[in-house]
Amino acid sequence: MEQTEEQFFSSLGQEFMDLRNPKAEERFFNNNAFKSEFRFEPGEQLLYLSYQNIKYSIFQVSLPFIIIAAISIGIPFALSVFDGLVAIISIILFGVVAIVMIIFKVIGATSFRYLITNKRIVVGYTFLQRWARSVDYTNIVDIILRKGFVGRWFDIGNLFIITGSNEGMMGGVQGGNIKNVIQMRGFLNIHQPFRVKKLIKRIMDFYANPEMEIPKLYIPELERTTIQHPQELQLYPDEVVYKSYKMKRASSFFKMLVPLAAGGLYIFQAVPELLGLVSVDNLLLAVGILIGTLIIIMYVVSKYHSKGFDYYVTDRRIIMFKKFITIRQRDAIMGKISEISIFQMAVGRVANFGQVKIGTKGFENVSKLGNLLCIQGIENASQEKDDIRNIVLHYQRGKLYSPLMEIDDPENFSA
Known part of the structure; x- marks a missing residue:
C-alpha cells in the first residue's frame, strides 16, 4: 500500500530526527528578522534547520594561528636566539588577533541558515548583508558532496545544490559572474553531510514519482495592477x-558609486601628473573638490538611471x-x-x-x-x-x- 504525502513525510521526519538542531531552531524562530524574511507555506513541514558547525569553524580559524605561533617561537628556540620577552609579546598579540577572528567566525557561522522542508530547500545568510536562495526539489539536477581531509575527523562536509540555472557551480561559470556563489551554492560545514544528502535525495525521489499528484490548495484572487509601461x-x-x-534611487546611487569613485581616483592621479595642477599644499582641497563633484554627479545621474x-x-x-x-x-x-x-x-x-x-x-x-x-x-x-x-x-x-x-x-x- 502506497503512503500518502502526509504519511511519507511523517515517517521521514522520524527517521531523520537525529539531524534536528533544537538550539538552532530555537535561535531562529525567536529571531524577528528570520520571522519577517521566511514564511512557511500552507502545510509546509520543517525537517532540518541548522547553521555551520561552530566547533569546526573555530578549529578552521584557530589552526593557522597555532601553526604561525609555533613557527615564530620554535625557529628562534632551535637557533638558540630565543628571547622570552619577545615570545610572550608575540603569543599575546597572536592570542588577541585569534580571539577577535574566532568571534567574527562564530558570528558568521551562526548567521547562515540551512533549511529542508517537505516543499523546498532554503540557503540563507544574514550578517551585515543578507541573501537567501530557495530551491524546489523538482528543480534540483544534482547534489555534490565534499568532505575534506580535516572535515573527515569532525564528520563535517559541504553539499552543493546544483539546479538547471547553473547555480551552485563550485568555481562559477566561465565568462560569467555568479554573485555570492561560494555561499549560495549549498550547505557548507554541516555535520553528517551524508545523512543530510540522503534526506534530500529521499524527498527528490518522492517528487520524481510521475504518479504523485500535488494536492490543490485554495487560491485567492491575485491582485491586478494598471501600469504605464514602455x-x-x-x-x-x-x-x-x-x-x-x-x-529605488538610493540603489542607483550606490550602484554607480564604485565605478565613479574609481574613475575619479584615476583622474586625480593622472591630471596632476600630466598638468601639474595639484601640489602637496592643496592636496586636501583637491580631494574635497573631487569627492564633492562625484557626489553631485551621482545625485543627478541616479535620478535618470533609476527611472x-x-x-x-x-x-x-x-x-x-x-x-x-x-x-x-x-x-x-x-x-x-x-x-x-x-x-x-x-x-x-x-x-x-x-x-x-x-x-x-x-x-x-x-x-x-x-x-x-x-x-x-x-x-x-x-x-x-x-x-x-x-x-x-x-x-x-x-x-x-x-x-x-x-x-x-x-x-x-x-x-
Whole structure:
C-alpha cells in the first residue's frame, strides 16, 4: 500500500530526527528578522534547520594561528636566539588577533541558515548583508558532496545544490559572474553531510514519482495592477500584470558609486601628473573638490538611471527592461523559472532595497546582460521575493500562498 504525502513525510521526519538542531531552531524562530524574511507555506513541514558547525569553524580559524605561533617561537628556540620577552609579546598579540577572528567566525557561522522542508530547500545568510536562495526539489539536477581531509575527523562536509540555472557551480561559470556563489551554492560545514544528502535525495525521489499528484490548495484572487509601461515591452492584449517595480534611487546611487569613485581616483592621479595642477599644499582641497563633484554627479545621474529600469510580473512571464543609454530586455517565462533568490548588501538593509534574482533553466551568467539577471534595487525585497515566488508557483503548479491565509487558517502551518 502506497503512503500518502502526509504519511511519507511523517515517517521521514522520524527517521531523520537525529539531524534536528533544537538550539538552532530555537535561535531562529525567536529571531524577528528570520520571522519577517521566511514564511512557511500552507502545510509546509520543517525537517532540518541548522547553521555551520561552530566547533569546526573555530578549529578552521584557530589552526593557522597555532601553526604561525609555533613557527615564530620554535625557529628562534632551535637557533638558540630565543628571547622570552619577545615570545610572550608575540603569543599575546597572536592570542588577541585569534580571539577577535574566532568571534567574527562564530558570528558568521551562526548567521547562515540551512533549511529542508517537505516543499523546498532554503540557503540563507544574514550578517551585515543578507541573501537567501530557495530551491524546489523538482528543480534540483544534482547534489555534490565534499568532505575534506580535516572535515573527515569532525564528520563535517559541504553539499552543493546544483539546479538547471547553473547555480551552485563550485568555481562559477566561465565568462560569467555568479554573485555570492561560494555561499549560495549549498550547505557548507554541516555535520553528517551524508545523512543530510540522503534526506534530500529521499524527498527528490518522492517528487520524481510521475504518479504523485500535488494536492490543490485554495487560491485567492491575485491582485491586478494598471501600469504605464514602455512601448517597447509590447504586452499581449490579454496579458495580466500583477506586479510592477522601479529601481529605488538610493540603489542607483550606490550602484554607480564604485565605478565613479574609481574613475575619479584615476583622474586625480593622472591630471596632476600630466598638468601639474595639484601640489602637496592643496592636496586636501583637491580631494574635497573631487569627492564633492562625484557626489553631485551621482545625485543627478541616479535620478535618470533609476527611472531607466522597469520590472513586471505578469501571468506569463517576468519582464526585466533597461532603457538607459542602451536598451535591453529579458523575458523569464513562468514555466522555465527554476529558482528565486534575494541579495541585500549592508547598505541595502539600511536603505531598504535589494535584488531579487530570477534563475531559469538556461545559461544565467552572460556578463553583458548582468543588469537583466535580477530585479534590482527594489523596496522590501525580502517580502517581494516571496510574493514573486508565490505567483510563479501558482502558474507552475496551481498553488498560491498568501500571508492572509496564515490568519484565516493557522492550522495549515507547521513549525
